Amino acid sequence: MIRLEKVTKIYPGTNVPAVNDVDLEVQKGEICVLIGSSGCGKTTLMRMINRLIPITSGTIYIDDQNILDIDPIELRRHIGYAIQQIGLFPHMTVYDNIATVPRLLKWEKKRIDERVDELLNLVQLEPAQFRHRYPRELSGGQAQRIGVARAMATDPPVMLMDEPFGAIDPINREVLQDEFLKIQSQIKKTIVFITHDIHEAIKMGDRITLLDAGRLVQFGTPEELLTNPKNQFVKDFVGADRALKRLDLLKVRDAMLENPVHCHESDDVASVAQAMREKGLNFLLVNDPRDRLKGYVTLRDLYDQSGKVGDFTKPMTLTVRPEQNLKDALSKMLTFDIGIVVAVDNDGKLMGVLNTMTLAQVVGQTYDEHGGRWGKITAGGKIL
Numbered sequence: 085m086i087r088l089e090k091v092t093k094i095y096p097g098t099n100v101p102a103v104n105d106v107d108l109e110v111q112k113g114e115i116c117v118l119i120g121s122s123g124c125g126k127t128t129l130m131r132m133i134n135r136l137i138p139i140t141s142g143t144i145y146i147d148d149q150n151i152l153d154i155d156p157i158e159l160r161r162h163i164g165y166a167i168q169q170i171g172l173f174p175h176m177t178v179y180d181n182i183a184t185v186p187r188l189l190k191w192e193k194k195r196i197d198e199r200v201d202e203l204l205n206l207v208q209l210e211p212a213q214f215r216h217r218y219p220r221e222l223s224g225g226q227a228q229r230i231g232v233a234r235a236m237a238t239d240p241p242v243m244l245m246d247e248p249f250g251a252i253d254p255i256n257r258e259v260l261q262d263e264f265l266k267i268q269s270q271i272k273k274t275i276v277f278i279t280h281d282i283h284e285a286i287k288m289g290d291r292i293t294l295l296d297a298g299r300l301v302q303f304g305t306p307e308e309l310l311t312n313p314k315n316q317f318v319k320d321f322v323g324a325d326r327a328l329k330r331l332d333l334l335k336v337r338d339a340m341l342e343n344p345v346h347c348h349e350s351d352d353v354a355s356v357a358q359a360m361r362e363k364g365l366n367f368l369l370v371n372d373p374r375d376r377l378k379g380y381v382t383l384r385d386l387y388d389q390s391g392k393v394g395d396f397t398k399p400m401t402l403t404v405r406p407e408q409n410l411k412d413a414l415s416k417m418l419t420f421d422i423g424i425v426v427a428v429d430n431d432g433k434l435m436g437v438l439n440t441m442t443l444a445q446v447v448g449q450t451y452d453e454h455g456g457r458w459g460k461i462t463a464g465g466k467i468l
């Protein structure tokens with residue numbers, strides 16, 4: 085989809101290339117993360133793709149077409165660009181900023197209105213509250229989200245995102261990353277994504293490109309970079325806690341115990357209490373008739389009671405989804421000081437449970453420091 089062949093950039097008046105002989109291929113529908121220290125050439129490389137910076141030598145193709153053969157304005161209409169310095173037009177409202185390109189493309193007002201609201205919701209800003217504000221009335225992180233919304237306005241097939249979440253606090257950043265990945269799994273854009281943050285790279289990237297002083301050092305999946313760093317530079321960059329970072333790559337599904345013991349809300353209290361006592365359970369999950377999680381009961385709640393279990397069920401305030409990142413789940417468990425968390429799917433159906441034991445197993449056993457080999461994990465947290 086996007087292919088760079090021996091691409092070099094030497095800025096006029098300098099003699100050290102900002103980008104040096106880079107070959108790179110970004111597949112359609114993939115997020116390719118560019119990472120590296122400040123000044124290593126990430127922004128320069130990105131801006132050559134939409135022709136905001138002329139290439140010194142080498143060629144860039146989009147869909148096998150040399151970008152020099154495409155009218156630059158036409159090219160940029162098909163490439164959403166969220167720039168590093170946010171770059172909102174200061175004299176225009178949030179609405180007008182987002183509507184810039186749709187207007188150029190002569191969309192109808194109703195369609196633009198709907199799209200602006202849709203995008204504001206997407207970046208978690210209440211449309212009624214933010215639509216009419218000016219950039220100076222936004223925090224840095226909010227302005228950055230508007231920048232992302234603007235880049236996505238016309239639903240371009242290719243997106244260039246230069247540190248799109250860089251100014252956003254860690255908690256909101258996680259929310260936006262998750263939201264973004266959820267949407268990306270449906271819309272499958274081809275995305276070049278710059279970050280400084282190795283965690284973000286591992287979480288967001290289908291592939292990661294590590295640059296150093298304008299040169300490509302390693303290109304591969306997050307898994308490859310973590311398990312098989314090409315040299316000391318990559319090792320230092322991904323960090324000594326590679327085993328923990330790998331949690332970013334694992335999903336709740338990889339570690340959860342499937343088919344957890346549960347009862348149904350229509351079950352009889354006395355027989356459930358009896359079964360719990362026999363099995364030594366103080367706590368039991370309760371499903372509704374369609375096997376969606378209703379909540380849980382404790383043995384104490386059922387003591388000397390009669391009727392249906394549903395009447396004694398308490399809701400589960402914190403759940404995770406099987407496709408959620410394991411590190412996020414672990415961090416929730418630590419934050420809320422709970423030893424067990426239940427995984428439900430989007431319909432609320434009970435899928436499995438995670439407990440600290442399975443997590444400890446996964447963290448402890450996936451990486452064998454001596455052999456230097458990653459173990460394979462099967463569903464249910466068993467390690468092969």
Ligand SMILES: Nc1ncnc2c1ncn2[C@@H]1O[C@H](COP(=O)(O)OP(=O)(O)OP(=O)(O)O)[C@@H](O)[C@H]1O
Nearest residue numbers: 095096098102121122123124125126127128129168
């Ligand atoms: N217009 C310019 N003229 C001359 N040199 C430039 C110009 N723009 C960037 N550079 C230099 O090119 C190199 C790469 O810059 P670039 O902005 O691509 O880095 P970056 O990896 O995006 O850094 P950061 O992480 O800080 O955003 C730097 O050494 C920078 O000083």
Ligand SMILES: [Mg+2]
Nearest residue numbers: 126127128168
């Ligand atoms: Mg930059």
